[in-house]
Amino acid sequence: MQGGQERATGEKMVLSFGPQHPATHGTLRIVLELDGESVLKATPHAGYLHTGFEKLGEHLDYNQYIVVTDRMNYLSPLSNNFGYVLAVEQLLDIEVPKRCQYIRMLMAELSRVADHLLWLGTAALDLGAFSVFLYSFREREKLYSIFEKTTGARLTTSYTRIGGVLRDLYAGCEEDVHQFVSNFPKALKETHTLLTRNRIWMDRTKDVGPISPDDAISYGLTGPCLRATGVSHDIRKAEPYSSYDEVTFEVPVGTNGDAYDRYLVRMEEMIQSCGIVTQVLDNMPDGPVNLEDNKITMPNKSDAYGHIEGLIHHFKVVMDGHGVETPKGEHYCATESPNGELGFYIVSDGSGTAYRIRIRPPSFLHFQALPHMLEGGMVSDTVAVLGSLNVIAGELDR
Amino acid sequence: MNEEKEVEEQPKPIVLEKLEEHHADALLAQDETRGTVVVVVRKEQVYAVLEYLKTDSELAYTFLVDVTAVDNSRMESELMQFDYARFMVVYQLYSYQGQCRLRVKVPVHENDLSIPSVTALWKGANWLERETYDMFGINFEGHPDLRRILMPDDFEGHPLQKDYPLRGRGERESFNFDKQNA
Numbered sequence: 001m002q003g004g005q006e007r008a009t010g011e012k013m014v015l016s017f018g019p020q021h022p023a024t025h026g027t028l029r030i031v032l033e034l035d036g037e038s039v040l041k042a043t044p045h046a047g048y049l050h051t052g053f054e055k056l057g058e059h060l061d062y063n064q065y066i067v068v069t070d071r072m073n074y075l076s077p078l079s080n081n082f083g084y085v086l087a088v089e090q091l092l093d094i095e096v097p098k099r100c101q102y103i104r105m106l107m108a109e110l111s112r113v114a115d116h117l118l119w120l121g122t123a124a125l126d127l128g129a130f131s132v133f134l135y136s137f138r139e140r141e142k143l144y145s146i147f148e149k150t151t152g153a154r155l156t157t158s159y160t161r162i163g164g165v166l167r168d169l170y171a172g173c174e175e176d177v178h179q180f181v182s183n184f185p186k187a188l189k190e191t192h193t194l195l196t197r198n199r200i201w202m203d204r205t206k207d208v209g210p211i212s213p214d215d216a217i218s219y220g221l222t223g224p225c226l227r228a229t230g231v232s233h234d235i236r237k238a239e240p241y242s243s244y245d246e247v248t249f250e251v252p253v254g255t256n257g258d259a260y261d262r263y264l265v266r267m268e269e270m271i272q273s274c275g276i277v278t279q280v281l282d283n284m285p286d287g288p289v290n291l292e293d294n295k296i297t298m299p300n301k302s303d304a305y306g307h308i309e310g311l312i313h314h315f316k317v318v319m320d321g322h323g324v325e326t327p328k329g330e331h332y333c334a335t336e337s338p339n340g341e342l343g344f345y346i347v348s349d350g351s352g353t354a355y356r357i358r359i360r361p362p363s364f365l366h367f368q369a370l371p372h373m374l375e376g377g378m379v380s381d382t383v384a385v386l387g388s389l390n391v392i393a394g395e396l397d398r
Numbered sequence: 399m400n401e402e403k404e405v406e407e408q409p410k411p412i413v414l415e416k417l418e419e420h421h422a423d424a425l426l427a428q429d430e431t432r433g434t435v436v437v438v439v440r441k442e443q444v445y446a447v448l449e450y451l452k453t454d455s456e457l458a459y460t461f462l463v464d465v466t467a468v469d470n471s472r473m474e475s476e477l478m479q480f481d482y483a484r485f486m487v488v489y490q491l492y493s494y495q496g497q498c499r500l501r502v503k504v505p506v507h508e509n510d511l512s513i514p515s516v517t518a519l520w521k522g523a524n525w526l527e528r529e530t531y532d533m534f535g536i537n538f539e540g541h542p543d544l545r546r547i548l549m550p551d552d553f554e555g556h557p558l559q560k561d562y563p564l565r566g567r568g569e570r571e572s573f574n575f576d577k578q579n580a
Contacts, residue, residue, distance in 0.1 A: 046525075047548040054533070055557055059564050090432060217461055217494070220522030231494070238497045328475075331432055332490055332501065334463070343464060345490065349473050356558075360464040360490070368525040397548055 026393025042371040049397040057357030073395040076115035081160040087333035087344035098285040101243040109273040115338035123387035163297040164290030205259035209373035209385030220365040223340025229257030235336040259388035361395040445514040463490035465526035467534040480505040515541040533558035
């Protein structure tokens with residue numbers, strides 16, 4: 001990160017990076033002020049994918065809104081589904097059955113691995129390492145088949161419900177997951193041999209886009225980007241939600257807070273997630289997946305078709321204006337999504353629709369810190385740093 | 399009698415004790431819901447209170463998680479509580495040291511939408527305040543670069559205000575592509 005100032009010729013060039021560029025992975029834009037190849041100033045622009053998710057939340061009922069959460073961080077929709085329903089359930093003061101908590105944790109950790117794998121493939125692709133992309137997508141495909149079999153969709157999963165999940169795991173799911181987690185560490189090792197001691201990869205990422213722990217906290221970085229600076233903080237450990245207090249895992253941290261450390265932290269997180277998945281599978285409790293409260297969850301189909309009470313409950317949950325109602329009040333619930341702290345702040349006026357719903361997206365704050373990491377570096381670092389932050393436009397602009 | 403005893407058993411969160419000691423005149427209300435302490439603070443003192451919360455060595459709320467606002471114009475009970483202030487600016491704080499959360503809320507009246515900016519305390523406040531300005535029209539005084547962030551620069555109105563319709567005011571139909579390209 002040598003400063004370009006001493007080579008200044010006084011002639012500046014303005015380069016508009018994005019909104020359509022293969023390396024931005026979404027519609028976002030950075031205006032770079034260059035002197036030769038040195039970045040003097042970087043100005044990020046957001047908003048190209050703004051879709052009014054927060055406004056929509058004031059018009060959709062609580063179960064309908066789950067569909068919108070899929071589209072926030074579209075690399076790990078299952079984590080978003082999880083974080084959102086958890087916020088509503090905490091507002092309702094209900095706790096879902098153990099089996100449901102374990103299934104949600106299983107899916108959240110698998111989607112963390114899928115998210116990191118996509119990040120790994122594309123971040124490496126941006127720096128010219130094409131084979132890593134193929135290796136990571138091969139593994140990600142296995143996960144997406146599991147998601148597809150479980151939820152019926154690869155991307156728009158909408159798997160959770162207030163008080164439960166869409167359906168129980170499919171028969172044979174546990175074997176599929178077991179097979180994945182037993183093969184995965186070996187597959188990840190292949191990537192390690194391709195990148196971790198690779199001279200080009202190290203030159204392109206080491207000491208590139210560094211940030212100090214104090215600055216990282218001041219900028220509001222969370223997740224792998226914060227942990228890469230050496231701050232050991234993970235919401236799953238600090239404020240264990242669901243059943244995260246019943247599994248053991250390590251929180252990997254970096255030392256320099258540069259792109260290379262962010263890479264290493266994510267690589268290790270995938271292994272830790274696999275460890276959590278194994279524990280979850282080993283201790284998966286039996287029992288119902290949905291909360292047995294007919295005011296909140298749908299009755300099972302035989303009840304709905306065979307009994308008048310079941311039919312009424314079904315009707316009540318589904319009909320507009322009759323669905324789940326939360327007590328008047330407000331709640332902020334944060335979960336550790338693959339990218340960092342994903343928070344839902346819900347203000348309820350006692351009706352079946354949120355009065356105000358605010359999503360605290362990790363990518364929004366990560367993108368804001370980009371100039372701090374870029375200025376003084378080279379143009380080519382832009383791609384490396386942007387890649388290392390994993391800014392997801394759907395979540396950035398909401 | 400029993401009720402009094404129950405109150406005594408629950409110790410008061412230290413943050414409330416310290417705020418009462420140092421910034422008693424700034425506090426409008428305090429509450430604890432679902433494990434989070436919530437304080438409502440007078441607008442004039444919000445910078446001093448947040449600075450104190452951040453820098454006090456015992457509290458150390460060093461992480462500004464979020465800044466947003468709520469338009470209470472359709473919620474009569476909330477409006478009445480704070481002298482018909484239409485907006486409530488909400489700060490979510492987190493202390494890495496104490497591993498606890500805190501919510502600071504500030505009532506803002508419609509006829510004076512200004513509130514001190516906290517960008518000098520947290521670098522991350524910059525975009526969060528810009529978004530709150532964009533969506534609600536809250537004017538953060540002392541902000542270095544208070545522009546719209548999610549909506550286009552020439553957009554009129556603030557979409558998350560309750561009187562802004564869900565489907566917009568015809569911006570989509572009347573969007574001028576020629577002007578944008580020029």
